[in-house]
Amino acid sequence: MTEFQLAAALEQDCFVLGDLPLCRVLLMNDxxxxxxxxxxxxxxxxxxxxxxSSDQREFMRESSWFGERIMQHFNGDKLNVAALGNMVPQLHVHHVVRFQTDPAWPKPVWGASPAVAYTSDQADELIATVRAWLDGYSL
Structure with missing residues (x-):
């Protein structure tokens, strides 16, 4: 069997934050x-x-756990969870905290506007926060 390798497009567009038992966690650089x-x-x-079926159950646990963390942290209005895969066929599931004031609301974020990269300080702070969550992961 082939080893897991993160799709090049995801590696290019995201920061790798760490791993849960099943999933690699990424931050889109937008x-x-x-x-x-x-x-x-x-x-x-x-x-x-x-x-x-075991991986499916674990994915749902991790997705729910992570979704709850990001909604609490960002105090969002809605959590969008989606697996598209039209451009990047590797299974990857987006978790996007949405606000009624965000640039794309109420439409999907895809293609709404060009990405605005994080500053180094913004990225470092958010990466450290999420890595602390991942280090403390338990159900």
Whole structure:
């Protein structure tokens, strides 16, 4: 079996924050939205149904746990969770905290406006916060 390798496009567009038991956690480099991506560390998986039932359950636990953390931290109005995969076929699930005041509201964030990269200080602070959550992960 092939080893897990993060898709090049995700590596290029995101900061790697760390790992949960199943998923690699990424931060999209777009400061307009708190936008995270969970990528199950399984090779050659494009759809949730391709994972075994144990991994599917673990994914739901991790997604729910992480979603709750980011909604509490950012005090968002809505959490968008989506797996598209049209451009990057590797299974990756977006977790985007939305606000009624964000640039794309109420439409999807994809293609709404060009990305605005985090400053070094912004990225460092957010990365440290999320890494602390990941270090303390438990259910």
């Amino acid at each position: 400061s307009q939205y708190p936008w995270f991506i969970l990528v199950p560390r399984r090779a050659e998986i494009q759809e949730l149904f391709q994972m075994n």
